[in-house]
Amino acid sequence: MNAAPIVPGGDVAELIANARLGDATAFDAIILDLLAKASPRIATTYRDAMIRNVAAWLKTAMPASKDSAIATVLAEAGRSLQSGRGISNRFPFHLLSSDERWRLRTDVQSILAFSPRWPKQRQMFSVLFPDRAI
Numbered sequence: 649m650n651a652a653p654i655v656p657g658g659d660v661a662e663l664i665a666n667a668r669l670g671d672a673t674a675f676d677a678i679i680l681d682l683l684a685k686a687s688p689r690i691a692t693t694y695r696d697a698m699i700r701n702v703a704a705w706l707k708t709a710m711p712a713s714k715d716s717a718i719a720t721v722l723a724e725a726g727r728s729l730q731s732g733r734g735i736s737n738r739f740p741f742h743l744l745s746s747d748e749r750w751r752l753r754t755d756v757q758s759i760l761a762f763s764p765r766w767p768k769q770r771q772m773f774s775v776l777f778p779d780r781a782i
Contacts, residue, residue, distance in 0.1 A: 676758070683762040695763035696775045702755045703776050709748045719773040725756045726766030 666674035683691045699722060706718050713721075721740045728735055735741050735753045744752065760766065767775050 680762050691763055692765075695759055698755075698759050699767070699772070699775055702752070702759075705755075706752070710743050713743070715777060716773065719776055720769060721752070722756075722776070723767060723769045723772040725752055726760065727768075729753065729756055729760060730764070730766060 663674045663677060667678055683694060686694075703718050703722060706721060707713070710718065710721070717740065721744075724740050725735055735749045735756075737746075737749070741749055741752070756766075773780075
């Protein structure tokens with residue numbers, strides 16, 4: 649099987665070398681290529697880990713918020729971005745500053761780039777807190 653290049657017309661060796669030197673864009677391109685070729689289970693596991701990273705950051709941005717509020721913000725962020733609404737100063741994003749909303753949008757879009765299936769509210773709670781029953 650002859651796979652398509654990671655970057656059309658790009659040099660894979662150069663991309664790998666750049667990633668090793670700390671180029672985040674090159675590293676992301678390699679990860680996205682690997683996830684596109686990975687099994688759905690691997691991609692979902694990676695998606696869930698990335699969502700938990702965003703949730704950890706959100707908890708610092710919204711320290712007084714309950715876990716269910718963090719799950720709501722993340723579930724709605726993905727749903728809003730997929731529907732083209734974006735993330736504005738409406739509920740549940742109203743507690744975030746404009747810079748924090750920008751970061752949330754960027755983080756969620758980077759996850760949606762390789763995993764278009766975004767968890768809904770109940771699924772999001774299970775992703776964030778797998779050991780807790782709902």
